Amino acid sequence: xxxxxxxxxxxxxxxxxxxxxxxxxxxxxxxxxxxxxxxxxxxxxxxxxxxxxxxxxxxxxxxxxxxxxxxxxxxxxxxxxxxxxxxxxxxxxxxxxxxxxxxxxxxxxxxxxxxxxxxxxxxxxxxxxxxxxxxxxxxxxxxxxxxxxxxxxxxxxxxxxxxxxxxxxxxxxxxxxxxxxxxxxxxxxxxxxxxxxxxxxxxxxxxxxxxxxxxxxxxxxxxxxxxxxxxxxxxxxxxxxxxxxxxxxxxxxxxxxxxxxxxxxxxxxxxxxxxxxxxxxxxxxxxxxxxxxxxxxxxxxxxxxxxxxxxxxxxxxxxxxxxxxxxxxxxxx
Amino acid sequence: xxxxxxxxxxxxxxxxxxxxxxxxxxxxxxxxxxxxxxxxxxxxxxxxxxxxxxxxxxxxxxxxxxxxxxxxxxxxxxxxxxxxxxxxxxxxxxxxxxxxxxxxxxxxxxxxxxxxxxxxxxxxxxxxxxxxxxxxxxxxxxxxxxxxxxxxxxxxxxxxxxxxxxxxxxxxxxxxxxxxxxxxxxxxxxxxxxxxxxxxxxxxxxxxxxxxx
Numbered sequence: 316x317x318x319x320x321x322x323x324x325x326x327x328x329x330x331x332x333x334x335x336x337x338x339x340x341x342x343x344x345x346x347x348x349x350x351x352x353x354x355x356x357x358x359x360x361x362x363x364x365x366x367x368x369x370x371x372x373x374x375x376x377x378x379x380x381x382x383x384x385x386x387x388x389x390x391x392x393x394x395x396x397x398x399x400x401x402x403x404x405x406x407x408x409x410x411x412x413x414x415x416x417x418x419x420x421x422x423x424x425x426x427x428x429x430x431x432x433x434x435x436x437x438x439x440x441x442x443x444x445x446x447x448x449x450x451x452x453x454x455x456x457x458x459x460x461x462x463x464x465x466x467x468x469x470x471x472x473x474x475x476x477x478x479x480x481x482x483x484x485x486x487x488x489x490x491x492x493x494x495x496x497x498x499x500x501x502x503x504x505x506x507x508x509x510x511x512x513x514x515x516x517x518x519x520x521x522x523x524x525x526x527x528x529x530x531x532x533x534x535x536x537x538x539x540x541x542x543x544x545x546x547x548x549x550x551x552x553x554x555x556x557x558x559x560x561x562x563x564x565x566x567x568x569x570x571x572x573x574x575x576x577x578x579x580x581x582x583x584x585x586x587x588x589x590x591x592x593x594x595x596x597x598x599x600x601x602x603x604x605x606x607x608x609x610x611x612x613x614x615x616x617x618x619x620x621x622x623x624x625x626x627x628x629x630x631x632x633x634x635x636x637x638x639x640x641x642x643x644x645x646x647x648x
Numbered sequence: 649x650x651x652x653x654x655x656x657x658x659x660x661x662x663x664x665x666x667x668x669x670x671x672x673x674x675x676x677x678x679x680x681x682x683x684x685x686x687x688x689x690x691x692x693x694x695x696x697x698x699x700x701x702x703x704x705x706x707x708x709x710x711x712x713x714x715x716x717x718x719x720x721x722x723x724x725x726x727x728x729x730x731x732x733x734x735x736x737x738x739x740x741x742x743x744x745x746x747x748x749x750x751x752x753x754x755x756x757x758x759x760x761x762x763x764x765x766x767x768x769x770x771x772x773x774x775x776x777x778x779x780x781x782x783x784x785x786x787x788x789x790x791x792x793x794x795x796x797x798x799x800x801x802x803x804x805x806x807x808x809x810x811x812x813x814x815x816x817x818x819x820x821x822x823x824x825x826x827x828x829x830x831x832x833x834x835x836x837x838x839x840x841x842x843x844x845x846x847x848x849x850x851x852x853x854x855x856x857x858x859x860x861x
Contacts, residue, residue, distance in 0.1 A: 316728045318708070318727075318728065319727060319728070320727075321710070321727045321771075321773060349771075349774070351769075352769050352770050352771065352774065353751055353766070353769050356730070356769045356770065356771060357750050357751060357769055360749065360750065369727075371774055373774060397763075397824075401825055420839070421754065421766075421838055421839020421840075422764065422817070422820070422821070422824065422836050422837075422839055423751075423754060423757055423764045423765050423766045423817065423839045424751060424766060424769075424839065426763045426764060426765050427765050427766065427769065427770065556835075556838075557834070557835050557838035558838035558839055
């Protein structure tokens with residue numbers, strides 16, 4: 316691990332001012348915020364992340380989970396995954412989020428990992444994690460080892476010729492289906508960024524994963540009020556029964572009235588370079604009878620643009636069956 | 649502070665002391681690049697403790713206080729030191745094990761402020777002033793914690809390397825939301841890997857303690 320200066324700021328403004336001295340944006344930058352450490356300390360040990368300065372935000376007052384005036388929920392940046400998953404409001408009104416969180420990592424890691432840290436969780440692509448290998452995300456311009464290498468677990472949606480790294484998060488998939496908003500405090504202003512606008516596709520710059528600018532501190536996430544009568548489900552398929560990243564997952568928030576789908580929010584995990592909201596699947600469903608044939612049509616629409624690599628063609632059918640099963644289970648529960 | 653200090657002279661170093669000595673020398677050359685000023689002034693309330701603290705006397709080491717197993721310990725740590733390495737190498741509490749060192753095996757599980765965490769993925773100085781419980785703080789050879797006794801009774805181990813992490817996880821699980829059946833226990837224990845495959849007996853031990861408490 317490289318040496319670093321450890322800083323414990325007095326307040327969020329001080330944290331932002333220090334972080335704004337970074338040359339690049341948050342991920343991979345020379346100044347990094349640290350909270351749970353479950354991603355960052357891991358990657359610092361591998362010399363994948365080599366910050367010169369580490370800003371400990373654990374003691375900033377950013378860990379509250381509270382109702383918003385409009386009936387939604389405000390989730391602090393440093394609220395731990397376990398606390399969020401077991402929060403009564405989350406279990407009651409945002410079950411898909413609780414299920415997604417509890418399907419991720421282990422109980423120990425969930426006690427450490429935070430909301431903002433999970434939003435910025437980095438890929439598990441083995442070439443990204445190995446500094447001996449070329450990787451455009453870690454070291455732009457060196458090439459992608461995964462496209463011609465081991466890519467069984469990697470993305471089939473949103474890839475580019477420069478990067479096929481999959482986003483590993485479960486929480487973010489649920490938040491995409493819940494249409495969360497990410498609140499950021501920057502050097503000049505605060506911003507509210509819909510989660511759909513927060514992540515960038517790899518394209519030519521896979522090293523740039525979000526729209527965050529140097530100094531930007533995620534302070535909290537808000538969820539809109541729950542949709543009355545909606546059914547929610549997170550379904551995760553993986554190589555082991557527990558403690559494993561998704562090969563394919565689906566988060567669904569769906570409303571059915573009179574046998575027809577009146578509203579649907581659908582996101583996929585394990586298959587995309589970012590938490591993958593599928594408006595194609597939503598459009599295919601709304602107004603249609605809630606039955607197996609239409610669920611399958613929605614799944615076909617969601618995966619229509621999928622681009623498999625040498626080892627992960629199976630993910631296309633797996634993701635389709637995952638979404639179909641999730642929709643069926645959610646609407647018959 | 650280590651127990652083996654009195655048992656081995658300079659000409660007869662234990663394996664652990666040898667590693668500590670050579671490791672310290674190697675670290676010192678690396679640390680020279682580190683600028684301690686900011687870290688020492690911002691790392692916490694225990695700055696005055698440096699003179700009496702345990703830990704390597706090297707440039708850049710930061711004073712912290714950890715309350716370990718009910719006792720305040722004033723320590724000096726390189727900022728890069730994980731909580732795991734701090735417990736094992738600085739405080740010489742070697743009951744907590746290093747398995748993968750990347751949060752994938754659970755051997756390093758300890759409690760921070762009563763909650764279980766992977767000590768390998770946490771920096772020691774992030775825990776300045778916090779309460780740490782290790783396997784050494786659970787019970788004694790003559791007064792085992794009920795979970796330790798249950799692991800013995802159910803043969804919940806073979807080689808024993810993962811056992812302290814398993815037990816720390818199991819004790820924390822008692823206070824967490826967990827369904828009554830074995831499947832719920834397995835799910836919540838999935839962060840602790842046992843290469844010997846003692847899982848069935850581990851689950852039996854945990855279920856026995858849950859029934860009796």
